[in-house]
Each structure stands twice: as C-alpha cells, then as structure tokens.
Amino acid sequence: MAEASLSCSYTDLKQGVDKLLQLPGPHYVVFLADNSPATGVSWCPDCVRCGPAVKRVCADQGASLLEVLVGQREVWKDPQHPLRNDPAIKLGGVPDLMRWGAEGPTAKLGVALEKAGSPAEAVAVVAKFLLDTKC
Numbered sequence: 001m002a003e004a005s006l007s008c009s010y011t012d013l014k015q016g017v018d019k020l021l022q023l024p025g026p027h028y029v030v031f032l033a034d035n036s037p038a039t040g041v042s043w044c045p046d047c048v049r050c051g052p053a054v055k056r057v058c059a060d061q062g063a064s065l066l067e068v069l070v071g072q073r074e075v076w077k078d079p080q081h082p083l084r085n086d087p088a089i090k091l092g093g094v095p096d097l098m099r100w101g102a103e104g105p106t107a108k109l110g111v112a113l114e115k116a117g118s119p120a121e122a123v124a125v126v127a128k129f130l131l132d133t134k135c
Contacts, residue, residue, distance in 0.1 A: 004064040005055065009071075010083055016066050017100060023064035026134055027100040030054045031083065031091055033076060034069045043073045046114050050095045053122035054113070061130050070094055097126065099133040107133045 004023040008016035010031075020027050032051050033044035042048050051067075058065040070076045070083060076094065083091040088104040093114050099107040109129045116122035 005059070005067065006065070007067040007069070009069050010081075013068055013083075016068060020064055020066040020100065021102060024062070026063050026130075027066075028054075028058055028063050028130070029066045029068055029098050029100050029105070030058075031068050031070055031094050031096045031098075033094050034072050036072070044094055046093075046116075047095045049119055050113050050116055050122040050126075053116075053119050054095065054097055054126050057123055057126040057130060061127075061134075063130060066100070097129060099129075 006016055006019055006023075017029070020029070030051070032047045033042045035041055036043045042051070055065065055067070068083075070081070070091070075081065081091075083089050089098075093111060095113050097109040097113055098105040107129075109125070112125050112129075113122060116125050
C-alpha cells in the first residue's frame, strides 16, 4: 500500500484527524516538536532521532499517519499546553505515537519511543507497536 501521510499544528488537530480518518487504516498520530526557526531542525533531539523511524515504519506497513507538531520549546514546555491537558490525549512528552480511531486515541506508545537510544531502536519500538495495535 502507498504511504499516506499528513501534517498539522496542534492547533489544527481536529481538522487533521478528520482528514486522517478519511485515509485507509490503520490510523496513527505522531506528536513531534516543531523545527527551530534558527536551525531548521527540531529543537527536540528525541524527535530528530525517532521521527524519521515513525514515518518510515508507518509507510512500510501501509499505515496512515498524521504528524502533529506541538510547537516551539517554550510553547510545549508550558504546563497548560492543550495536548497536556486534553483528557483523551494526556501527552506527557514528545515524540509519542498513538493509534487513532473514530472516537480518539485507542492505544498510546508513551515513553518507549522517547527512550529509544538510536534510530534503529526507534524502528524496532515503532514496528512492535504497530504490530501490537493492528486490529
């Protein structure tokens, strides 16, 4: 199956998810940090290390993926960030990957992705999560 991938800001999450759910399943949402305007690279080293692995594994497995950018560092670190306080999402860190259904998140990878020490380890963590959550 061809890769199906979308991207949006956290402020456009609902619209992004609506578009995602129109694509072939299974559906996943990855939460990543924005690129720094000064460098053009994400301010989050974990996102730099793991983001490409998520995109590659989802594409290889034929999963549809929505990339949601959580904002610049100062925006994300605010304890009142909407994704931290959304009762369905409760995002504690980035990167994070969730399986998504019509009613919202159905499975969450959590800190395992953030703790992946290398791109190869991130690929293995994501591949196992996709395997475990393909219903």
